Amino acid sequence: MKKMISILLTIMLLLVAFSACTGSTPAGNDAPDPTKAASAPEKPEDITLRVSWWGPEARHQATLEVMEMYEKLNSHVKLQGEYGDWNGWYDKLLTQIAGGTAPDVMQVNDRWYYDFTSNKQVVIDMNTLTDYVDLTTFDKNFLDTYCSYNGILLGVPLGVNGTGMLYNKDFFAKYGIPEDTVWTWDNLMEIGIEVHKKDSNAYLLCSDPNEMMTLMRAYIKQKIGTQLIADDYTFNLSKELLTEVFQYTVDLLDNGVAEPFESAVLYTNVSNENPKWIRGELGMQFKYLSLLPRYLESDLNLGIVTLPVMEGLKDTGVLISTGNLMSVYSGTKHVEECAKFINWFVNDKDAILTLGEVRGIPATDFARKTLSEAGKGNTFVSDAVNIALENASNIVENGLSQNQEFEALLIDTFEQVGFKRLTPEEAANFLYDTMIEKLEELKSQN
Amino acid sequence: MKIKPRIREINKYQYWGYLFITPWIIGFIVLQLYPLLASLNYSFTDFNMLNDPRYIGFQNYIRMFTKDVNFSQSVKVTLIRVLFAVPMKIIFALMVAMLLNIRLKGMNFYRTIFYLPSIFGGSVAISVLWKFLFMREGLINRLLSVFSIKPVDWLGNPDIALFTVSLVTIWEFGSSMVLFLAGLKQIPRELYEAAKIDGASLLKQFYYVTLPLLTPIVFFNLVMQTINAFQEFTTPFVITSGGPAKSTYLYAMLIYENGFKFLKMGYASALSWLMFIAIIIITALVFKSSPYWVYYGDGGST
Known part of the structure; x- marks a missing residue:
């Protein structure tokens, strides 16, 4: 018996020794000699920064390349990239934040403002890091309006994003629609009906329930000219207005102006893969401009116009946003180094040239100029952004209106209406009553 | 005097076992x-992953039944799915197992082929493939068009989507099938011979010999598959993510959405616990019912 125990102990000891060895080998090679470090205090300490972002392949390549450049310039900094697809990214990041293991530098979406500021402070206020980050290259108004929340600057904006209607020029030519048509909600319906009469396979509007909801938000804003939900928890949508909006949606679908939800729903967020769009049987669709590059990859002959309008509108409803920001995690140990990296990332000429427009049209004049001088700017996308900026809405959505639960409920109601589960009146009543109850609950919590 | 050392020895072995x-x-x-x-x-707190949890008593549990507009829909969808997919899967597995029990050349090859879907089991790749098969322009609709049947929106129509998504689960019948196959092998040949001599048709042989002797395996499969079916998440999430019009919005999706999308981790935990309790109760009921329909050769005393 004793023999067996001793054998076992020996094995365990060996295992421990072995694992300890493997663990320490790389450190032993890489770490600078401690005596050397002590004798040369001016040499900065070696650190590793974790940088995270999501996005398409091109963005990964460019970002990794830029990180390598930065490492060469700053030999004491090692950058470690964590990247992936947008799907499920927020869940992963939240889990990291909850566990206190979030990356030092992270790409953040402007839809998260509410979550990130109404609880524990997740990111460091950029305004406090101006010693390291040059914010003067940005438009101050843009930073205050679109990147700040309750006076806290959440990060450095990486691009300008807007909304518009992407259309297929060949489709327009085929059905005799002039490209300079000023779209209104009325002629959208009229022309759409005509198109569908000419060819029962063709639809003027390509829209999944999700996009239909975002498009109709513009309709709502044009009617009310205020936030959907006021800061004092007032729900600004009346039952009458909601009924009207849902009725309009049903008319779009019933008259064959918009592709039926039954087939559109399968291409939610990826309408560029919709075979009908690829075959040119769909005329136009509402788009966040940051998604345009995906659509420009195809052979289709595309153009962009602003959203439909109505008579006596109180606001255009054309949403402008930053899309993505680069932020510093509040739990990082190397605030200064993170800030320095971000500064270089957005303000250095070489970095700008390498990154190009992988995160949309850059937010600084300097970057835009640098890119167009080098012939690297995409004129289609910049033109689209300019059209959106000319028509920009005066309402910057507040946190409550961006509340994820409200959004999910809204999408769900549009689906229920589109799939004929609820009539417009029923849907309006349901949405209104549920929201009033939800808002009361939210109000009582704060 | 004789017993003592033996006990000590057992104790010693126990430590080794634990080690x-x-x-x-x-x-x-x-x-x-x-x-x-x-x-x-967490289920008793308002934890949202970003704040420090605060205890709120049973509020989360009360909320499910009073305030959550999606709760009843998700329960309904989950129950329909379980009631449809579990029996179908068991019946299908049994049928295939009977076929594969025939003595035939190269039978092992067929068995492997039929088990393959279960090896892929629940992976994202299969779900994506499934989505492509059942799209409006997908293979299934093209096949139907050969017989001049109009294309069906398998995944886009709220009335059929749940059925389509459940097919994936049924298709992965391999593990149940293997168990049935093992059970079939155990049934003594003499019983069939005796039945034949008494003039029993094939159908009667199945009903009076095969089925009763297989009930322990049906029972086991029923319990396991029911538990799994309640927790199903990946496949429906990848294929339809709960849509269209919440027609495939399973309970697990409700948990996921509340936890990760609406940041209500506390509430999501409460929802999980309700599911946990529900599964335990249902499993217990199935166990309770077993003496009435499950046949054990030894009388079921153990």
Whole structure:
């Protein structure tokens, strides 16, 4: 018996020794000699920064390349990239934040403002890091309006994003629609009906329930000219207005102006893969401009116009946003180094040239100029952004209106209406009553 | 005097046993027991992953039944799915197992082929493939068009989507099939011979010999598949993510959405615990019912 125990102990000891060895080998090679470090205090300490972002392949390549450049310039900094697809990214990041293991530098979406500021402070206020980050290259108004929340600057904006209607020029030519048509909600319906009469396979509007909801938000804003939900928890949508909006949606679908939800729903967020769009049987669709590059990859002959309008509108409803920001995690140990990296990332000429427009049209004049001088700017996308900026809405959505639960409920109601589960009146009543109850609950919590 | 040393020996072996299963015990405590207890704890708080949890009593549990507009829909969808997919899967597995029990050349090859879907089991790739098969322009609709049947919106129509998504689960019948196959092998040939002599038709042989002797395996499959079916998440999430019009919005999706999308981790934990309790109750009921329909050769005394 004793023999067996001793054998076992020996094995365990060996295992421990072995694992300890493997663990320490790389450190032993890489770490600078401690005596050397002590004798040369001016040499900065070696650190590793974790940088995270999501996005398409091109963005990964460019970002990794830029990180390598930065490492060469700053030999004491090692950058470690964590990247992936947008799907499920927020869940992963939240889990990291909850566990206190979030990356030092992270790409953040402007839809998260509410979550990130109404609880524990997740990111460091950029305004406090101006010693390291040059914010003067940005438009101050843009930073205050679109990147700040309750006076806290959440990060450095990486691009300008807007909304518009992407259309297929060949489709327009085929059905005799002039490209300079000023779209209104009325002629959208009229022309759409005509198109569908000419060819029962063709639809003027390509829209999944999700996009239909975002498009109709513009309709709502044009009617009310205020936030959907006021800061004092007032729900600004009346039952009458909601009924009207849902009725309009049903008319779009019933008259064959918009592709039926039954087939559109399968291409939610990826309408560029919709075979009908690829075959040119769909005329136009509402788009966040940051998604345009995906659509420009195809052979289709595309153009962009602003959203439909109505008579006596109180606001255009054309949403402008930053899309993505680069932020510093509040739990990082190397605030200064993170800030320095971000500064270089957005303000250095070489970095700008390498990154190009992988995160949309850059937010600084300097970057835009640098890119167009080098012939690297995409004129289609910049033109689209300019059209959106000319028509920009005066309402910057507040946190409550961006509340994820409200959004999910809204999408769900549009689906229920589109799939004929609820009539417009029923849907309006349901949405209104549920929201009033939800808002009361939210109000009582704060 | 004779018994004492034996007990000591057993004790000694016990320690050795524990030593050998330590890795498992550590894994169980860290990866299962702790999260389980933590979620029970969170279910009484308003934890949202970003704040410090605050205890709010039973509010989360009350909320499910009074305020959550999606709760009843998700329960309904889950129940329909379980009631449809589990029996179908068991019947299908049994049928295939009977076929594969025939003595035929190269039968092992067929068995392997039929087991393949279960090896892929629940992976994202299969779900994506499934989506492509059942799209409006997909293979199934093209096949139907050969017989001049109009294309069906398998995944886009709220009335059929749940059925289509459930097919994936049924298709992965391999593990149940293997169990049935083993059970079929165990049935003594003499019983069939005796039945034949008495003039029983094939159908009667199945009903009076095969089925009764297979009930323990049907029982086992029923319990396992029911538990799995309640927790199903990946496949429907990838294929339809709950849509269209919440027609495939399973209970697990409700948990996921509340936890990760609406940041209501506390509420999501409470929802999970309700599911946990529901599964335990249903499993217990199935066990209780077993004496009435499950046949054990030894009388079921153990």
